[in-house]
Amino acid sequence: MSMNKPIIGITMGDGAGVGPEIIMKALKDEKVYDACAPFVIGDAKMLERAGKIVNNHAQVKRISSPDQATFEYGIVECVDLDLLPEDLPFGQISAKAGNAAFRYLERAIKLANEGKIDGICTAPLNKEALHKGGHIYPGHTEILATLTNTEDFSMMLSAPNLKVIHVTTHVGIIDAVKKINPSRVYTVIKLAHDTLIKAGYKEPRIAVCGINPHAGENGLFGYGEEEEKVIPAVEKAQKEGIHVVGPLPADTLFFRTVRGDFDIVVAMYHDQGHGPVKVLGLESGVNITVGLPIIRTSVDHGTAFDIAGKGIADELSLKEAIRQGIELAPKRTI
Incomplete structure (x- = not known):
């Protein structure tokens, strides 16, 4: 049965933060799959590790492009950039994780330019790690503007x-x-x-x-x-x-x-x-970059290094970011 849904690419953010956990928690919810076609751009082994921590037993399936995805509930499909060591410590600044977070975003923009995705939803990155990884930007918004050659852009925050x-x-x-x-x-x-x-x-x-x-x-x-x-x-x-x-x-x-x-x-x-x-509440706020050629939404919180790896990070902001991305993104027949 074909349905009109947007394809949403979720970037993993900093692998040493709560990004992998909140992604695996959010993708435990079947409603996400009902409303969109989600996949992750990141490191599959980090998602597998996070799945064990948050008790999501979904299979993490490595793909090279969303063209290969089936977007089935119970399978987390990941365009796997394979940039991080398996034993990357949680909660620590890492140049490798900072560089990887940038590369996930870069791949998401490439997929958007190729017309393969309709929206980007970003898990948090760590600015210090990003800089150590060689990418000197204040944050996601400015990276996205540079990668898409966008001059007129702005940050929009959205809460109920x-x-x-x-x-x-x-x-x-x-x-x-x-x-x-x-x-x-x-x-x-x-x-x-x-x-x-x-x-x-x-x-x-x-x-x-x-x-x-x-x-x-x-x-x-x-x-x-x-x-x-x-x-x-x-x-x-x-x-x-x-x-x-x-x-x-x-x-x-x-x-x-x-x-x-x-x-x-x-x-x-x-x-x-x-x-x-x-x-109004950190878990309900969503950060949206306005003016880009593609819809980009994000959690409105940081990498939460103090609780990373403990399975207690709240996925509500990510789910709300996905929901608002779905609302703003064009739909396609899947």
Whole structure:
């Protein structure tokens, strides 16, 4: 029986972290296979080791391409890059694991470019290990943008009742304020609008945060950053018919959005956007890279080295990331 499902490639992330465990836990759930065609890009022996730890007795089957996969429940199919030693210690920084995490992502992009997958879902990587492995990037988002030659991209965090997209992310607060300009703010408003339109929203309601407390309160706080950096972008988007308001005070905007007043918030910097999402629960947050030629979703937590290998890592964020990837990805007949 053929079904319309997206093919989702799950990258294993850092093999010394909780990635292999949460993948094997998530793929124990038959509902995942009902909704998509999942396979892993990683190291099969790490998945086998994690399967024993989390009590998932599914067969790990090595494949060289998703073309060879059957996507049957009870079989975890893995494009096996075979880069890690079998006795890789859990919870320790490893240059090999950092390099491998990069290579999994690189293979996922190659498969996407070949039209073989519809979405990428990433398990966490460790930035220090990534750097030791020779790949100097702040994180997944920037690697994906580089590998896909994407200039206009943004990080979107999604939790129940709250979606947040960021104008700046992995830069210090002083640099963030310098980097915010009308062109970038407009780009992010447009990315928010286009992403939600693709996801089925008829007329997305977008709200933009101010930079200063109370959105500057007409010059009372700051040095006119809202007037200079934010308002021109909002006005430009409004003239194009985008349903956007702002800048609004961040201290009340997230509450209003969770209440249902808006569909998405444009945050100016990392902590302004991340804080409210994390308060809603780490296991429910999903990180989505917006603007790439392929849908990419991710868990919104790190490698959790302190608990890696113990079988206690929570797979809910990964399952939610897969679910949101399914929602946003194009479907194909399988």
